[in-house]
Amino acid sequence: MAAISGVVIPYVDGGEPMGQFSMITQEQVGFYNDNGFITVEDVLPMSEVEELRRVTDEFVELSRSVTEHTDRFDLEPGHTPERPMLRRLKEPQKHHEVYARMLRNDRILDVVEALLGPNIRSIGAKLNMKSPEGGSQVEWHTDWAFYPHTNDDIVEVGIPLDDMELENGALMGLAGSHRGPALSHHENGVFVGAVSRDGFDIEDATPFLLKAGGISLHHVRLLHGSAPNLSTRPRRLLLQGYMAADAFPLSGIPDWEAWNERMVRGEPTNEPRLEKVPVIFPEPKPARVGSIYEIQRQMGESHYEGGVEKYAE
Numbered sequence: 001m002a003a004i005s006g007v008v009i010p011y012v013d014g015g016e017p018m019g020q021f022s023m024i025t026q027e028q029v030g031f032y033n034d035n036g037f038i039t040v041e042d043v044l045p046m047s048e049v050e051e052l053r054r055v056t057d058e059f060v061e062l063s064r065s066v067t068e069h070t071d072r073f074d075l076e077p078g079h080t081p082e083r084p085m086l087r088r089l090k091e092p093q094k095h096h097e098v099y100a101r102m103l104r105n106d107r108i109l110d111v112v113e114a115l116l117g118p119n120i121r122s123i124g125a126k127l128n129m130k131s132p133e134g135g136s137q138v139e140w141h142t143d144w145a146f147y148p149h150t151n152d153d154i155v156e157v158g159i160p161l162d163d164m165e166l167e168n169g170a171l172m173g174l175a176g177s178h179r180g181p182a183l184s185h186h187e188n189g190v191f192v193g194a195v196s197r198d199g200f201d202i203e204d205a206t207p208f209l210l211k212a213g214g215i216s217l218h219h220v221r222l223l224h225g226s227a228p229n230l231s232t233r234p235r236r237l238l239l240q241g242y243m244a245a246d247a248f249p250l251s252g253i254p255d256w257e258a259w260n261e262r263m264v265r266g267e268p269t270n271e272p273r274l275e276k277v278p279v280i281f282p283e284p285k286p287a288r289v290g291s292i293y294e295i296q297r298q299m300g301e302s303h304y305e306g307g308v309e310k311y312a313e
């Protein structure tokens with residue numbers, strides 16, 4: 001298994017809760033600000049995790065009937081009707097009320113509020129699934145490279161449906177990278193959705209090891225990625241993005257009403273907050289657009305070429 005060092009994420013059992021944000025302490029907020037990520041244990045009761053698993057199994061069943069990517073499903077290369085390997089359920093909150101409710105879950109929003117303040121807008125969601133023995137890697141990237149905004153008060157919440165371990169392809173982040181310069185996600189002048197291997201060492205990464213029921217939170221400018229799943233266990237991770245209501249996308253807002261329907265807490269605004277943030281725009285686009293997996297396939301060399309064993313001790 002990859003030699004991963006990284007930083008030690010504080011495990012908080014009790015601690016001094018931040019007022020109404022009882023799930024997270026001042027120490028954890030400080031850790032997030034310094035490192036660009038945090039994990040929080042026991043946010044969701046297991047009954048809610050089990051509901052997510054049950055509904056997710058239904059979508060995997062439905063994916064047996066498709067052989068190509070659709071608006072809803074992104075398929076693993078080995079996907080067949082006999083052995084469905086659904087790699088991503090896109091925008092799950094649009095397809096089932098269980099996911100829609102999770103996007104507005106108060107315990108999750110309490111934690112997000114501690115990081116972003118009281119006025120919060122949703123960016124959307126995705127459910128990434130790594131099937132046992134072959135679920136794809138996600139090449140190293142920042143979310144910021146895909147959607148730069150007027151400020152970077154933007155966070156991605158990871159909700160593991162399975163215990164997230166190194167062996168099944170845990171999400172990993174590079175501590176402190178969220179404070180660095182804008183990173184090129186281009187090759188040969190074209191956006192490929194990932195940084196090149198030269199600029200960083202996967203060995204320095206911190207894996208977000210979590211029991212189902214906990215959540216991870218990572219900053220929009222954090223460099224992160226994850227290895228293929230070589231274990232016999234699945235790794236399903238529901239990802240929900242949130243931003244401060246005054247963070248406006250640099251690509252513009254095509255529909256003002258739809259934009260404000262994304263508010264999940266507090267009040268919307270028509271006054272974007274402009275911060276001095278470093279940006280490289282995700283243009284020009286590559287020949288194949290689609291999910292992050294499809295965009296990243298156009299990289300010259302995967303970070304995991306030759307398998308994760310390449311990074312073994």
Ligand SMILES: O=C(O)CCC(=O)C(=O)O
Pocket residue numbers: 126128138143169170171224225226237239292
């Ligand atoms: O599923 C993962 O491990 C990484 C997810 C991610 O970074 C993404 O989908 O943008």
